[in-house]
Amino acid sequence: MVSKTIRRFNENMKRNAFLFQQLVNRDFQQRYKRTVLGMAWSILSPLFQLLVMMLVFSRLFGRGMEHYIIYLFAGNITWSYYTESTNNGMTSLMGNAAILSKINVPKYLFLLSQNVSALINYGLTILIFFVFCIGDGIQFTPAFFMLWYPILCFVIMNIGIGMVLSALYVFFRDIQYLYRIFLTLLQYLSAIFYTLDHFGPTIQRLFLLNPVYVNIKYWRCVVLEGIVPSAGYHVLLAFYALLFLSIGAFFYKKFNHRFVYYF
Amino acid sequence: MIAVECNDVSIRYITGDFKSIGLKEYVMRKLTRNFHVTEFWADRHVTFTIDRGDMLGIIGSNGAGKSTLLKAVTGIMIPTGGYIKTHGKIAALLELASGFDPNMTVRENAYLRGAMLGYTREFLDEKYEEIIAFAELEEFQDHMFKQLSSGMKSRLAFSVACLVNPDILILDEVLSVGDGAFQKKSGDKMRSILAGGTTGVLVSHSINQVREMCNKVLWLDHGNQIAFSDDVQLYCDAYDEFLMTKQLPQNEDDVHRLADGWLRRTQEERRKQQEAEAERLKMMIEDGRSESAVLAAIKILQAGKPEALAAEYGGTEV
Numbered sequence: 139m140v141s142k143t144i145r146r147f148n149e150n151m152k153r154n155a156f157l158f159q160q161l162v163n164r165d166f167q168q169r170y171k172r173t174v175l176g177m178a179w180s181i182l183s184p185l186f187q188l189l190v191m192m193l194v195f196s197r198l199f200g201r202g203m204e205h206y207i208i209y210l211f212a213g214n215i216t217w218s219y220y221t222e223s224t225n226n227g228m229t230s231l232m233g234n235a236a237i238l239s240k241i242n243v244p245k246y247l248f249l250l251s252q253n254v255s256a257l258i259n260y261g262l263t264i265l266i267f268f269v270f271c272i273g274d275g276i277q278f279t280p281a282f283f284m285l286w287y288p289i290l291c292f293v294i295m296n297i298g299i300g301m302v303l304s305a306l307y308v309f310f311r312d313i314q315y316l317y318r319i320f321l322t323l324l325q326y327l328s329a330i331f332y333t334l335d336h337f338g339p340t341i342q343r344l345f346l347l348n349p350v351y352v353n354i355k356y357w358r359c360v361v362l363e364g365i366v367p368s369a370g371y372h373v374l375l376a377f378y379a380l381l382f383l384s385i386g387a388f389f390y391k392k393f394n395h396r397f398v399y400y401f
Numbered sequence: 402m403i404a405v406e407c408n409d410v411s412i413r414y415i416t417g418d419f420k421s422i423g424l425k426e427y428v429m430r431k432l433t434r435n436f437h438v439t440e441f442w443a444d445r446h447v448t449f450t451i452d453r454g455d456m457l458g459i460i461g462s463n464g465a466g467k468s469t470l471l472k473a474v475t476g477i478m479i480p481t482g483g484y485i486k487t488h489g490k491i492a493a494l495l496e497l498a499s500g501f502d503p504n505m506t507v508r509e510n511a512y513l514r515g516a517m518l519g520y521t522r523e524f525l526d527e528k529y530e531e532i533i534a535f536a537e538l539e540e541f542q543d544h545m546f547k548q549l550s551s552g553m554k555s556r557l558a559f560s561v562a563c564l565v566n567p568d569i570l571i572l573d574e575v576l577s578v579g580d581g582a583f584q585k586k587s588g589d590k591m592r593s594i595l596a597g598g599t600t601g602v603l604v605s606h607s608i609n610q611v612r613e614m615c616n617k618v619l620w621l622d623h624g625n626q627i628a629f630s631d632d633v634q635l636y637c638d639a640y641d642e643f644l645m646t647k648q649l650p651q652n653e654d655d656v657h658r659l660a661d662g663w664l665r666r667t668q669e670e671r672r673k674q675q676e677a678e679a680e681r682l683k684m685m686i687e688d689g690r691s692e693s694a695v696l697a698a699i700k701i702l703q704a705g706k707p708e709a710l711a712a713e714y715g716g717t718e719v
Binding site: 152153156159161163164168234236395398 | 425
């Protein structure tokens, strides 16, 4: 009996893994269809984005601050990944409504495959970021090896937020506009361009309510100061990740069979 | 051995609620006191049971709730009331051609769809040639899906979907895909799958298909269950008569009355046809221009309607 259950579980996993792989493949094709450079855009587009920012901001702001460009980039790449992954996640159910209302497949796979392509982009952007770090004379310390932790927490959190958004988007199309407004607000609250030095300690602590900021802060701590942040940051990141993942999972569990009425 | 048990199943759609009209409309209608939610019951109190190896035909005019019921059987929808129990692996062929990616090749789409239907990579690698051959798309494997004609699209969809060896096979109007030759091929394929002991549920607008393939019949009308029976011929007769007269049967006697009506109607029609034919042949005989035509006409009349000859010609000289 037990071995049968395990075998069935394995079979399901294998089948889902194959479907997942096919979906990721499809997402990549959709992204780069009819482009001459194809996959190369994954590298080129963040590279040019960072170059432009470097040209603009190194002349305008942050003259008084050492490594301001890296400070800025650390915020920017995290922010880009956050917006891409959650925005793609939001449309992952509706975009596949034609399939989901005809074939009984696990719905979360569509969201995960969207996240995979966003994650790959994020990885490539991080590589480019490191190249800029070398160019700016940043010292690589052992603390860099801990960067897997904020990345992992961030991926989990974004999947959770994507689940919440995609579920809401099925029932409530206005969410795409509301979320866009919210993103603008959140972007300014993430201290991407400015530093928190001139705020008081209470306000600085309030910024920790923003998970994106906490993530950026972790990166800056490691890259600019060469040290691993305190245990409190680790707990906080894990807390945000699990919080949003469980809310997302709750939504999917609750509405799994309701979605089809609103496609 | 029960394959599908459907007990008092009701499925409700809600339209015009907050979720379906969006925030702006919601506020507007609230302000103008024009906000109301309407319920729509796609299926109401549907109850039936089919055993392993049965073939159930679901009949009913458009909007009867057939496709919604099938979605509930496949597990895409959960009934608002009642329950459905199924035993065994289900494969559903519902409105096939949707859900493909127009910008991917035929090959990629075949794999993607196969993956969604729960096939493994090994299985698809092994069967891919067979799928393409069955769909007759050998020359189009590396074409974009959007470049195919609509018949080709449906053929591919059917070929991928019918590979399975399910315990329960659900067919929604899929046997009318493609041109005549392909329809015959797909019909044969379905029959061979069903002959292997698979349980089938078929929705079809072709009543003759139901007569020919099914041993049980479920009649739905506007979500209500009119009948569930294993007397397929009787109920198909009654349904045919209903299509002419638009009168729903209230009870068993009504069904018999309808079926009788249909039989009379078909007999009447057949008689009229025969008469018209006899008339034509008699003209031919009277005309008498070509001897072979006259002889042929007499032969046909003798076989089919000897009384016509007897009345006109005394029936002696031939």
